[in-house]
Amino acid sequence: MAKITFIQPDGTEQTVDGDPGLTVMETAKMNLIEGIEAECGGACACATCHVYVDDAWKEKTGAPSQMEEDMLDFAYDVRPTSRLSCQIRVTPELDGLVVRIPEKQF
């Protein structure tokens, strides 16, 4: 299990257990974390699972793929740490991962 912390725009923090093999989006949905829509169900086709990865975790989570970059064009307030959470797979190396939920999912 890897611990994943979701921080809401108002600062509220929720730390949950992430199953390795699932994505950060699926982990959020299973734990009823607010603010992640995932309209397309994780197909990298909608950009509504947008999150900001904490600076300290940017290198470990890695950069978006070309397909993900294309979909990030459809997200709002995209920042250098933006990722689509359906494209981040939970691994033991990500134990302690912190992501921030954006103000709005576009």
Next chain:
Amino acid sequence: MAADGTASPAPIETDALIVGGGPAGLFAVFELGLVDIKAHVVDILDKPGGQCAELYPEKPIYDIPGLPIVTGQGLTDALLAQIKPFGATFHWGQRVDVLQRMGDGRFRIVTDAGTEFHAKVVVIAAGGGSFTPKRPPLNGIESYEGKSVFYSVRRMDDFRGKDVLVVGGGDSALDWTLNLQPVARSLTLLHRRDEFRGAPHSVEQMRALVAEGRVSLLIGQMTALDGDGSELAAVAVKTKDGESRIAVNRLLPFFGLTMKLGPVADWGLNLHENLIKVDTERFETSEPGIFAIGDINWYAGKLKLILSGFHEAALMSQAAYKIVHPGKKLLFQYTTSSSSLQKKLGVS
């Protein structure tokens, strides 16, 4: 009579009106056709295939019975081939707005383009809802829509002499940059990164216009709108160099499409969490003669799978037959052995 005083075209008379041309709506043409029910299909997209064609045309689907692997577009093309013998009429680029029952028991359907249908049955195969352009979440943007902010270009001349800001990185943003540059007073293209998803040839042409100083290219994102609530004066933008203000009076944001339930919510049908409740014998809604199949419906145990929409279309057609051909007995036949079905399919 139309608003401008001209006579409206006569309503289209049909057995069945199918709302939605995605996989469920397309296969409904087949099942209805086998029982001699002719159909017209309406969809807001400008092409068949619904979510399959719009969201994942190139992505593989692995759970279509009989097709171990097929792309969204591949499935759409296969369905179009399968339903071709039945000669359905398609109305793309229109959204069904009005659905009401008429005095004779049939239904009156009117689209946002003014097309009117009179149908004996209606099959709602609206999937996740109508595809509508994504609205950038900028404060107050709604009041500018239709006056200074547009999500499509009906007439290029409306942009003549205007200071235009086009936002986006795909074919729509590039095409309108190229098309409007000759008529606009100024044209700025804004995208969050200096990489474009659109056709390479369009990107080349855009870059040439930028090099010639005829289009301004800004890399950044919108943060706010400035104006009197109807006429836009400027758009605030943040780039790597900080915040700036671009003086424009026309904004064209191209951020793709999203699905909205839309007019379906206003038709008086019983809903369950924004999905249309149906029975599992006929897939009929709370209104006799109106059916709902595919992702748009709900019943105990419902799964939003394409194969579910196919099954629901088959049962729906048996029920629709009783309404469209009252008093006639429906003989259940198999396509493998029935010469009359094979004749309809054009394979005998």
